[in-house]
Amino acid sequence: MSDSTPTQIRLDHYPTGIPGDDAWNITHDPTPELVDGQVEVDVQLISIDPGMKGWITPMRSYMPPIEPGDVMRSFSIGPVTRTASDRFQVGDVVTGFLGVQTTAVVDARAVRPCDVSVAPMELHLGVLGMTGFTGYFGMLDIGRPEASHTVVVSAASGAVGSVAAQVAKRCGARVVGIAGGPDKCAYLVDDLGLDAAVDYKSTERSIADELAAATPNGIDVYFDNVGGEILEAVLQRINDHARIVLCGGISGYDDMAGAAGPAGYMKLVTTSSSMQGFTMKDYFHRIPEAFADLSGWVADGSLRHREHIVDGIERFPEALRMLFTGRNHGKLLLRP
Numbered sequence: 001m002s003d004s005t006p007t008q009i010r011l012d013h014y015p016t017g018i019p020g021d022d023a024w025n026i027t028h029d030p031t032p033e034l035v036d037g038q039v040e041v042d043v044q045l046i047s048i049d050p051g052m053k054g055w056i057t058p059m060r061s062y063m064p065p066i067e068p069g070d071v072m073r074s075f076s077i078g079p080v081t082r083t084a085s086d087r088f089q090v091g092d093v094v095t096g097f098l099g100v101q102t103t104a105v106v107d108a109r110a111v112r113p114c115d116v117s118v119a120p121m122e123l124h125l126g127v128l129g130m131t132g133f134t135g136y137f138g139m140l141d142i143g144r145p146e147a148s149h150t151v152v153v154s155a156a157s158g159a160v161g162s163v164a165a166q167v168a169k170r171c172g173a174r175v176v177g178i179a180g181g182p183d184k185c186a187y188l189v190d191d192l193g194l195d196a197a198v199d200y201k202s203t204e205r206s207i208a209d210e211l212a213a214a215t216p217n218g219i220d221v222y223f224d225n226v227g228g229e230i231l232e233a234v235l236q237r238i239n240d241h242a243r244i245v246l247c248g249g250i251s252g253y254d255d256m257a258g259a260a261g262p263a264g265y266m267k268l269v270t271t272s273s274s275m276q277g278f279t280m281k282d283y284f285h286r287i288p289e290a291f292a293d294l295s296g297w298v299a300d301g302s303l304r305h306r307e308h309i310v311d312g313i314e315r316f317p318e319a320l321r322m323l324f325t326g327r328n329h330g331k332l333l334l335r336p
C-alpha cells in the first residue's frame, strides 16, 4: 500500500467497556469527488479524546453516536489540497470534524481556519484548540476562582486539566492538581507551577488523606475531569458556597450508560454549593476570546503545554486506550 493510499478507521460495532482492536476496521476507500462547497483536506494530525467513547456508545450525549461502518469522528487538522469552495484556498490549514482518516472531504462551512504562523498544527488541536478552550471557559466561567480560593483539578496533567489548573493559578488561587503517579505529579508542581499535587494512585495513603494534606483550608472550586471516587473524596472537603465544574467523568467511561452519581451529593446541600456541567458547545461563539488569551500566554511562555504524538493511523485503537490507562503525557494526538 503506498503512502498516498487513503485510509479510514471505521467503527465495527458498539463496544462494551474500553474498545479493543476488534471494535474497528481499517479501510482504503478512494477519496470521493468534490461537490460544490466542499474541500479536500490532507489530515496531518488527529485529536484523540476521551469523549470519543461517548460517540461509540449507542445513546445520545451532547452529540449523536456514530453508526457502525462510519468513519470514526474526530477533530483533526491539515491543509486543504483541493477546493470547490471560495472560503478556502489550496494550502490553507483547517480544523474540524475531519475524522480518523488520511484524507477528508467536507463541507467548507464545517471547518475553521487555523493560523499556523501563530502556532504549529499540534497546538491548534490542544492548548489552542478544543481542549484548551474547555479548560479556559470551564475554569473562568463556571469555576470563577478567586485569590482566596483553594482550587482542585483532576486529570490535571492532561490536555484540559493542565489549562484549567494554570488558568486558576493566573487568578491567584492556591491550586492543587490530581494525577496518577509521581512523574505526572512532579510535572504539575515543577513545570506547571501548581502549589501541590495529589497522586491518586499512591499506595501509601488514601486519596482522602492525600487531599486532606494538600487542602488544609478545604476546597472552594473543583474542576472535575474524572468523577467516581475522586469526586466523592473532594465532596467531603468542600467549603461553603463551593463550585464544582463537571467537565468530564473519565473513570466511568467504561460503562457510560450505567454511570452512578456521587453518593456524597448531600454535601452540596449542607455547604450551599453547586455543581454545574458544561460542554464546549456552549462556548463555540466565544472561541476567538479564548484563542486570544491562550495564544498570548503560550507566546510569552507563561502557559505551559505538552503534546504526546503517536505515529501511524493503524495505531488509533491503541492510542484511544492510552487515555483510559493514563499512558498519555499531555494532549494525545495521532499522526496518520
Ligand code: NDP
Pocket (backbone or CB within 6 Å): 048, 049, 050, 051, 130, 131, 134, 155, 156, 157, 158, 159, 160, 161, 178, 179, 180, 181, 184, 225, 226, 246, 247, 248, 249, 250, 251, 252, 278, 279, 280, 281, 322, 323, 324, 325, 326, 327, 328, 329, 330, 331, 332
Ligand atoms: P487527558 O489528556 O486528561 O487524558 C485523560 C487522563 O485521564 C489520563 O491521562 C489519566 O490521567 C486520566 N484518567 C484516566 N482514567 C482515569 C481514572 N479512572 N481515574 C482518574 N483519572 C483517570 O484528556 P482530556 O484532557 O482530553 O480530557 C479530560 C476530561 O475532559 C475528560 O473527562 C473529557 O471527557 C473531558 N472533556 C470535556 C469537554 C467538555 O466540553 N465538557 C471537552 C473535552 C474534554 P492520570 O494518569 O492522571 O490518571
